[in-house]
Amino acid sequence: LQxxxxxxxxxxxxxxxxxxxxxxxxxxGKRLASTVHLGATGSGSxxxxxxxxxxxxSTSDETAEPGSRRDTTSLADVQVRREEIEEExxxxxxxxxxxxxxxxxxxxxxxxxxxxxVSVESEAAGRxxxxxxxxxxxxxxxxxxxxxxxxxxxxxxxxAKNKEVxxxxxxxxxxxxxxxxxxxxxxxxxxxIEPTSKAEGGRATSGKSSKSRTAKxxxxxxxxxxxxxxxxxxxxxxxxxxxxxxxxxxxxxxxAILRSENFQQHLFFMERILMENIFQPKLAAYxxxxxxxxxxxxxxxxxxxxxxxxAEQEEHDRGKKExxxxxxxxxxxxxxxxxxxxxTVPPRLEWLWSYRCDLTNGHSVSSxxxxxxxxxxxxxxxxxxxFKEQKKGLxxxxxxxxxxxxxxxxxxxxxxxxxxxxxxxxNLLAVGTYDGSVAIYDVRSCKDAALLASSESSNKHxxxxxxxxxxxxxxxxxxxSKKERLICISADGQVTxxxxxxxxxxxxxxxxxxxxxxxxxxxxxxxxKCEVLISQQAAGMCxxxxxxxxxxxxxxxxxxxxxxxxxxxxxxFLETYRGHKGPVYKVTWNPFSTDTFLSCSADWSVIxxxxxxxxxxxxxxxxxxxxxxxxxxxxxxxxxxxxxxxxVEIWDLSVNIFNPVTSCLASPRGKFTSVLFAKNTxxxxxxxxxxxxxxxxxxxxxxPNSNEVRCTR
Amino acid sequence: xxxxxxxLRRIQGHRGVIGTIVINAEGIPIRTTFDNSTAVQxxxxxxxxxxxxxxxxxxxxxxxxxxxxxxxxxxxEIMVAAGNISIKITIELYVL
Numbered sequence: 001l002q003x004x005x006x007x008x009x010x011x012x013x014x015x016x017x018x019x020x021x022x023x024x025x026x027x028x029g030k031r032l033a034s035t036v037h038l039g040a041t042g043s044g045s046x047x048x049x050x051x052x053x054x055x056x057x058s059t060s061d062e063t064a065e066p067g068s069r070r071d072t073t074s075l076a077d078v079q080v081r082r083e084e085i086e087e088e089x090x091x092x093x094x095x096x097x098x099x100x101x102x103x104x105x106x107x108x109x110x111x112x113x114x115x116x117x118v119s120v121e122s123e124a125a126g127r128x129x130x131x132x133x134x135x136x137x138x139x140x141x142x143x144x145x146x147x148x149x150x151x152x153x154x155x156x157x158x159x160a161k162n163k164e165v166x167x168x169x170x171x172x173x174x175x176x177x178x179x180x181x182x183x184x185x186x187x188x189x190x191x192x193i194e195p196t197s198k199a200e201g202g203r204a205t206s207g208k209s210s211k212s213r214t215a216k217x218x219x220x221x222x223x224x225x226x227x228x229x230x231x232x233x234x235x236x237x238x239x240x241x242x243x244x245x246x247x248x249x250x251x252x253x254x255x256a257i258l259r260s261e262n263f264q265q266h267l268f269f270m271e272r273i274l275m276e277n278i279f280q281p282k283l284a285a286y287x288x289x290x291x292x293x294x295x296x297x298x299x300x301x302x303x304x305x306x307x308x309x310x311a312e313q314e315e316h317d318r319g320k321k322e323x324x325x326x327x328x329x330x331x332x333x334x335x336x337x338x339x340x341x342x343x344t345v346p347p348r349l350e351w352l353w354s355y356r357c358d359l360t361n362g363h364s365v366s367s368x369x370x371x372x373x374x375x376x377x378x379x380x381x382x383x384x385x386x387f388k389e390q391k392k393g394l395x396x397x398x399x400x401x402x403x404x405x406x407x408x409x410x411x412x413x414x415x416x417x418x419x420x421x422x423x424x425x426x427n428l429l430a431v432g433t434y435d436g437s438v439a440i441y442d443v444r445s446c447k448d449a450a451l452l453a454s455s456e457s458s459n460k461h462x463x464x465x466x467x468x469x470x471x472x473x474x475x476x477x478x479x480x481s482k483k484e485r486l487i488c489i490s491a492d493g494q495v496t497x498x499x500x501x502x503x504x505x506x507x508x509x510x511x512x513x514x515x516x517x518x519x520x521x522x523x524x525x526x527x528x529k530c531e532v533l534i535s536q537q538a539a540g541m542c543x544x545x546x547x548x549x550x551x552x553x554x555x556x557x558x559x560x561x562x563x564x565x566x567x568x569x570x571x572x573f574l575e576t577y578r579g580h581k582g583p584v585y586k587v588t589w590n591p592f593s594t595d596t597f598l599s600c601s602a603d604w605s606v607i608x609x610x611x612x613x614x615x616x617x618x619x620x621x622x623x624x625x626x627x628x629x630x631x632x633x634x635x636x637x638x639x640x641x642x643x644x645x646x647x648v649e650i651w652d653l654s655v656n657i658f659n660p661v662t663s664c665l666a667s668p669r670g671k672f673t674s675v676l677f678a679k680n681t682x683x684x685x686x687x688x689x690x691x692x693x694x695x696x697x698x699x700x701x702x703x704p705n706s707n708e709v710r711c712t713r
Numbered sequence: 714x715x716x717x718x719x720x721l722r723r724i725q726g727h728r729g730v731i732g733t734i735v736i737n738a739e740g741i742p743i744r745t746t747f748d749n750s751t752a753v754q755x756x757x758x759x760x761x762x763x764x765x766x767x768x769x770x771x772x773x774x775x776x777x778x779x780x781x782x783x784x785x786x787x788x789x790e791i792m793v794a795a796g797n798i799s800i801k802i803t804i805e806l807y808v809l
């Protein structure tokens with residue numbers, strides 16, 4: 001190691017240790033050779049006794065081989081040694097065979113301590129023994145001898161001095177932590193999951209050290225940092241997110257909390273639970289839990305529960321035992337449920353609750369549809385039927401868990417007249433409006449925009465879409481997979497099928513193209529002749545596909561005729577049923593006995609038909625009011641519900657064909673516009689003209705005994 | 714952000730709900746419909762209780778976490794939605 005000052009003088013500090021040059025030389029030699037490789041201009045050696053003569057040393061190979069080192073045979077002067085090493089090494093030298101001689105150096109005396117004992121056999125032994133004896137004799141004569149004088153000595157006692165030192169007071173702090181198992185696991189998993197992001201997050205926090213973070217309790221910090229880390233996906237994002245979050249938190253912590261998504265979710269839960277509190281007995285009745293009044297009776301809710309989805313319902317039921325005093329409704333009515341339905345107790349409709357909110361007040365309910373996968377999700381379309389009452393329409397999705405505010409709100413330009421959920425992609429909701437356009441919404445998103453809309457399409461309907469449905473049909477030719485089609489009927493007389501070109505993954509609005517293959521012209525009829533086909537198009541009001549044979553369907557028209565058509569034959573009708581004198585508002589096949597169907601119309605009547613006969617089989621008239629909607633019960637082949645203007649009626653054909661078995665009056669101003677049965681429970685939903693959807697529980701309706709068809713002749 | 718306000722308003726507007734409090738992580742109420750002293754009192758007491766409840770839940774299973782806490786008393790029911798950075802408390806009166 002060489003150190004040079006400005007003039008090139010070697011000012012390498014001498015080492016403190018001066019070893020014997022003879023022994024050290026071999027090592028030095030090697031070091032000399034190796035330090036030359038840099039080709040320094042002046043270089044000395046760091047050898048101790050050698051002065052730094054700056055001789056130009058030749059550049060030798062860095063890896064000075066041992067072969068270049070001369071042996072140390074003699075105690076030659078180190079100068080000589082150096083000269084030898086200064087020889088230029090050439091390539092041949094490297095290959096040259098070198099002889100190395102090893103020899104022993106002189107013995108070096110490092111320490112010599114002569115011993116105090118001598119061997120008995122050595123020549124000095126005699127003298128030593130003799131001297132030892134003399135000494136022993138002298139020691140014997142010591143006590144009374146004159147030659148020995150006693151003398152005392154005293155060592156000096158140095159003066160002692162006390163020195164005191166006092167240190168600064170050491171401030172001690174007690175810090176205690178309650179270690180819990182989750183605290184440990186948090187730290188452990190927080191480190192394991194995202195070690196880098198934790199480091200980044202830690203850096204960020206230490207850099208900013210917002211007060212809200214440092215002021216946390218110790219138990220909180222580890223949770224928070226672990227939570228913080230585990231919510232980030234990559235270190236880069238976490239860094240910026242951590243910075244952003246800490247920065248934000250520094251500015252206004254409360255705002256951040258209110259804005260955070262977490263808070264939103266908590267609000268959501270809170271609202272749901274509040275709803276549950278308020279509506280709990282009604283919901284329990286909806287779910288058909290038995291309502292117990294006697295607190296001593298242990299509840300057995302599992303037996304009668306139709307579909308127990310939420311665990312809170314059960315726990316509520318148990319809790320209900322304790323809070324009898326705070327019952328929301330009169331328990332005596334609900335105690336009827338405890339009795340098994342007997343023929344003596346007449347069926348009745350019990351109003352449970354109503355889906356209504358400020359937003360929907362004033363809109364008239366035009367259609368309702370259950371979601372196909374979630375039997376508690378209901379889509380309701382709001383729009384007026386009359387031309388005069390048109391306003392902006394609304395489609396809402398209501399959930400059972402929150403009867404006071406809809407989960408999704410989709411606003412439409414025109415009144416909504418029809419809607420339906422898709423079966424194959426259950427998140428799609430198709431909505432038909434008064435201006436003839438069809439829009440498809442994705443209920444997964446909360447945005448108000450339609451996923452696809454047909455408003456720009458050139459082939460759209462020119463009249464209001466009165467009904468639309470997703471129908472699963474076998475395509476026959478294109479394989480055996482059932483594909484779903486969106487079919488709708490409108491007042492311009494066309495039954496059309498909409499094709500969706502691009503699948504709904506793309507968020508842009510895509511035009512829905514419509515096939516022309518199914519355009520139907522519904523000829524109206526003048527007079528009562530059967531065989532004349534007029535080219536005038538009649539307005540179609542409703543349709544229904546046959547539950548078993550998806551090729552054939554019924555169409556109800558504005559003139560009161562019902563036509564049976566087939567998908568394969570688009571020119572002619574298979575059958576025409578005449579019986580109604582007013583527009584047919586709804587036609588439905590009986591889901592159990594698939595040869596009969598029901599139709600309702602504005603001529604105050606509901607007619608039951610048999611598909612082979614062109615004359616009505618039975619006519620039901622109860623009041624002088626339009627019948628807006630009918631629907632078969634999903635449980636029984638004989639029960640159906642009808643929405644007259646002022647009442648909702650339930651008819652049971654096995655009991656009475658002249659009168660409805662039960663009915664429920666609306667409020668004096670209101671009118672019922674649509675009905676829907678609930679699939680998983682005995683409830684009936686009725687939408688009215690004020691924008692509310694009332695949920696009624698149907699009690700004491702006799703269960704169907706058999707599934708056989710009874711032809712009512 | 715507007716949705717949050719809207720939902721909050723709806724909850725507060727329910728009949729039977731006496732009031733709501735939103736508490737940040739330190740136990741200080743940041744938004745409340747009560748007067749200050751009541752809010753601070755509720756916040757202090759319920760914050761501690763929520764921490765204890767969360768500790769209990771997590772001690773039983775570290776991967777679990779507390780989401781909701783309800784305290785029913787004779788007169789009221791207190792509902793606490795517990796989160797990591799904020800807590801929301803609603804106090805509801807039983808409606809007869």
